[in-house]
Amino acid sequence: MDALVELNGVSKKYEGATALQPTDLDFARGKTTVLIGPSGCGKSTLLRLIIRLLDPDTGTIHFNGAAVTAANISDLRRRIGYVIQDGGLFPHLTARKNILLMANHLKWPAEKMNRRLSELCALTRFPENALNRFPVELSGGQRQRISLMRALMLSPELLLLDEPLGALDPLVRAALQKDLKEIFARLNQTAILVTHDLAEAAYLGDEIVLMSEGKVVQRGTLNDLRAKPESSFVTDFINAQRSLVAL
């Protein structure tokens, strides 16, 4: 398998408590992998380790075949997009400036920036005339679209999304799920998405990685998990979510 990201024996403790047990995991190029599991299972920790907001206690992470180190991380981060639950937009900058922040920093020519901005607006269905608004003047869904554009601006090889739709109401959420799926397909984007919603995982993910207590419990498609659960936790987790839908 052609893996873009590989974790070998990566583990992390917070103040003595284990957040991630030694884990081997790889993420396929061009695929969307969903990390799912209950709160505190280590799925967000895993994402933050990949972009090095956390340093692993043990193990190594390879990106595109090269080991991630403190020396090359700044450069690597520019090849990775990162979207978080509340968007992480900077309140003092307009939507446009949030999106163009890195391009400006890297001194892209104006024409190239504008071309890319138009592409992204079309891709994320964001009205170009609203780009001059500040984050507080945008709805939650619009903020996530801006955050996505900012993450995609430099055409990253990898997109990391940490519960990007977690704070949205159901209708907006459904619309964004549909758009995200289309965008990932159109860009052939390698993406890792964290969620605790199994329906969202099944809809967006080529593959699901179910985690619990800092460990990977099982990986596969939803059907694999349903048909061949590797432990009773897998069944319990699936049933818990299905029963909610059944209500």
Added chain:
Amino acid sequence: MKKIFSALLIAVFTASAFAEPILIGSKKFTESYVLAEIAKRSLENAGLTTDHRQGMGGTIILWQALKGEQIALYPEYTGTIAEEILKTPTIDLAEMRRQLATFGVGMTEELGFNNTYALVMRRVAAEQQAIRTISDLRRHPELKFGLTHEFLDRQDGWRPLAEKYQLAPPNVIGIDHGLGYEALRNGSIDVKDAYSTDAKIAENDLVVLEDDLQFFPQYKAVFLYRLSLPANVVTVLRGLEGQLDAKRMIRLNAEAERTKNYTRAAALFFSDAGTTASSNAGESFPHKLRRWTLRHLELAGFSLLLSILVGIPLGIAASRGGIIGQVILGITSAVQTIPSLALLALLVPVPFFGISVRTAIAALFLYGLLPIVRNTATGLQDIEHPLRESAIALGLEPSARLWKIYLPMASRSILGGIKTSAVINIGTATLAALIGAGGLGEPILSGLNLNDHVTILQGAIPAAILALLVQWSFDLLDRLLIPKGLRL
């Protein structure tokens, strides 16, 4: 920006170096002002350039300034020299002269009058209660004493006096000299300390209580001067020896208080003495106001600029917490607790500072640091964790994160700190007058000293208006400097 600033800085710090006038100091009371003006006038009549730094703090500041060659001369009293400066009360004049010489300081012969401390009362009250001497006070423990802070603390002041006369009145308060006369007049106090040549004694119909146990030492007026002064300067000063008796001094003091003009009072000395001298009518009020205000803004402005340039980097360092952060916040807070007069007294003996605008700016700069450091630190610390992480995850280098993200986001808090410092600075800059650095504190101090409300208000009202204007202009500046997205 940096260039303009350093150019201005150099301009301020060198302005005082031009022409090298002979610097004359004086203490914060009428007689000292007048004596200094007399010296100034005499030296100018001899063709010398002088500058009078009037109304500087107290004995300690003037002595430090003279010792440190910040000033060339100032009027002093033999009693003060013995008690406060040399701290040997029993010393004779020859020994005094010898000890002063070890500091490179010379002393003229007596100018001709003894301005000793005295206790005074309203004449009517004293007569009613048959109080004539200080010993008589023992029979009246109900009397209220209002004494100057200096008198309360002096080696030859209140405590040893009370001991010698066995006085233990229950009501003793500390009060400013000028305000004390007011309190005496309206009956808030009954007894106060005064100088025996004080014009107010006659003016307010007060009596001096006889020092029947001869407690108070002699306070003969002299000039203290740097021994390194050119011979012609010393000759002029010595020309004043024996020229002023007590009666004449009282008259000059009264003239100074009546006209609110020390130059004019000093001129009276020369016209009395038959010297041909044209009286300097003094500057007009608008001109003086302009001079005070400009100096005030200069003091407050430069110190604020320094506080900003130093305070923001310190605040950034402090925002990272840890021991360094605690040390920075601890020290800047501690500076805030030093009383202004004490801070000035600490800075005056330091060679670079001395009696100058620099010292005032340095003191104001230190007082202005804390609000800026603290607000910068809290502004940065208040940035939410996810936003910090977003900036890191984007791949911005640490310096770009600071300049493009963190500082703009903390701008409201930082500007708030700067605004607080600016307003505090405008208020505190009045203390510059204590070391003769001018500003709106000048009329406030001399008004306090003359017990003249109008003069006090001439400084206090413009200072209050300035503070308001500064507040308003910062509100406008907020709109320019705080990003719109943070104001919505």
